[in-house]
Amino acid sequence: MEKPVASNIGESSQIKRKARKASRFETRRLSNNMDMNDVNCTENSETIVVNKLLELPKNLSKSQLKRVKKREKWLERKVEKRLRERAKAREKRAHARANNLSLGPSRKVLKRSTMAASSCKLTVTIDLSFDELMIDKDIAKLTKQILRCYALNRRATAPLQFSLSSFTGKSRDDMEKHNGYEHWDVSFHTKSYINVYPKDKIIYLTSESENVIEHLDHDCIYVIGGLVDHNSHKGICHKVANEAGIRHGRLPLDKFLKMKARKVLTIDHVFEILLRITEGVTWQEAFLKVLPERKNARPIAPEQSEEQEESSDSKSFDARDTSHVTDQEVPDEDTDRLDCSAETNVAEQNPRSTQ
Numbered sequence: 001m002e003k004p005v006a007s008n009i010g011e012s013s014q015i016k017r018k019a020r021k022a023s024r025f026e027t028r029r030l031s032n033n034m035d036m037n038d039v040n041c042t043e044n045s046e047t048i049v050v051n052k053l054l055e056l057p058k059n060l061s062k063s064q065l066k067r068v069k070k071r072e073k074w075l076e077r078k079v080e081k082r083l084r085e086r087a088k089a090r091e092k093r094a095h096a097r098a099n100n101l102s103l104g105p106s107r108k109v110l111k112r113s114t115m116a117a118s119s120c121k122l123t124v125t126i127d128l129s130f131d132e133l134m135i136d137k138d139i140a141k142l143t144k145q146i147l148r149c150y151a152l153n154r155r156a157t158a159p160l161q162f163s164l165s166s167f168t169g170k171s172r173d174d175m176e177k178h179n180g181y182e183h184w185d186v187s188f189h190t191k192s193y194i195n196v197y198p199k200d201k202i203i204y205l206t207s208e209s210e211n212v213i214e215h216l217d218h219d220c221i222y223v224i225g226g227l228v229d230h231n232s233h234k235g236i237c238h239k240v241a242n243e244a245g246i247r248h249g250r251l252p253l254d255k256f257l258k259m260k261a262r263k264v265l266t267i268d269h270v271f272e273i274l275l276r277i278t279e280g281v282t283w284q285e286a287f288l289k290v291l292p293e294r295k296n297a298r299p300i301a302p303e304q305s306e307e308q309e310e311s312s313d314s315k316s317f318d319a320r321d322t323s324h325v326t327d328q329e330v331p332d333e334d335t336d337r338l339d340c341s342a343e344t345n346v347a348e349q350n351p352r353s354t355q
Contacts, residue, residue, distance in 0.1 A: 110154060114185050120158040120278050123221045124271060125193050127204075129166040130227040130236075136170070138228040143174045145228070148268040150184055152275060160275055163187035164226075165196055171226065194244060197221045204241035205270060207263050208234075209248040212255070216277055224270050231264060256284035257291075258298040265291070 060068065096103050126146060131139065146164070153159045167175075167188045175181055182188075189196050203213075204223045216222075225237035241248040251273065253263050265273075269290050276286040284299055291297050 113154070113157070113159060115153075115159050115161050115187075118159045118161075120160055120218070122216060122218045122274070122278055123161040123163065123197070124224065124274055125163040125165050125189075125197070125221060126224050126226045126267060126271075127165055127193055127237075127240075128168075128171045128226040129192060130225065130229075130233075131169040131171050133227060133229060133233055133236075134170075136174075138230075139170050139174050141228045142171060142226055142267070143178075145267040146175070146226075147178070149271040150186060152268070152272050154185065156275055156279070158278065159185070160271075160278065161187070162271075163189060163196075165189045165191065165193040165223075166226075193221070193223055194246070199246060202246045204237060204244075204246055204248040205250065206235075206237040206241060206248050207250050207265070208238035209241075209250040211247070211249040212252050213249040214252065216274065222274065224267055226267060228267075231262070251287075252283055253287065256300055257287050258300055259295055261295045261297075 093103065095101070126149070128142075134142065149162065153162045162185075164186060168190050193202065198221075201219060202221050202223060204225070205213075206225065225240070227233065227236065238248060251265075251270070253259065269292075272290045273286045276289065277283065281289070287297060288299060
């Protein structure tokens with residue numbers, strides 16, 4: 001797209017002078033609380049703001065002009081915000097050193113903690129094929145959740161094998177706002193997860209699935225739907241899994257927690273739960289540690305959990321299928337265990353699960 005050029009030279013010069021004046025004023029205001037490196041960073045950012053001012057088209061509606069001005073103010077405040085964050089981080093590190101407090105692993109340790117060197121070979125991929133179902137605001141939220149997943153995995157003792165599939169379109173465009181993401185310890189795939197991983201090893205995680213995951217198999221690939229829709233597309237991940245002919249499953253929330261809120265979790269919450277399980281934490285401990293307080297989750301005692309299982313078994317005895325049950329100590333389990341070595345597709349065995 002060609003950049004619009006001012007038709008009048010005098011008008012263009014006037015815009016430049018106003019922009020430079022605003023930039024000089026902003027530089028003087030910030031220079032009292034920053035070092036020379038921060039000043040250089042500020043000037044670079046202000047140059048970007050000046051260029052944005054010059055590129056504005058003339059025929060803008062009031063709402064469009066309002067959004068543009070709001071964006072320009074955000075860019076100006078962004079520099080100051082980053083400087084405050086850096087100063088706060090320096091103070092935090094100084095306080096920790098003075099009081100012998102731990103701030104977590106150092107950068108050197110984090111650089112050595114990679115997926116290739118990890119003892120955990122469990123693969124988790126986020127399916128980013130739902131861009132057309134989200135508005136720009138929700139895509140930005142999706143990116144933030146992916147950033148948190150990366151941060152959690154990077155600081156883990158044994159990181160998961162983390163990847164993004166169908167990494168194209170609007171989700172990729174929004175990710176490019178974060179400089180250096182290409183160097184993350186993440187596997188980026190433009191193709192769909194079906195074309196990247198063996199189909200018989202894939203398990204799509206969806207809360208609508210009737211298959212409860214009892215344990216994690218490190219030979220399987222667990223897919224998390226990259227969709228932030230505030231539950232407006234209910235059951236779509238379950239539908240996608242059935243249409244693709246791949247297995248699906250859900251986390252055992254009902255077995256270990258009492259929840260009045262809906263059991264649809266965010267992407268980063270599901271990712272962190274899987275990460276904690278690989279670290280040796282129990283399902284109940286992982287749920288209570290990861291789920292936010294707004295979920296109002298309460299633990300279920302082991303005795304209550306067994307009673308619920310027995311009651312559910314007696315109600316649905318004639319409808320259950322125990323062909324995938326691998327634990328001989330629990331012969332009356334209501335739901336199928338997900339076993340990656342099984343040759344039969346769960347989705348094919350349950351044709352009534354499609355929505």
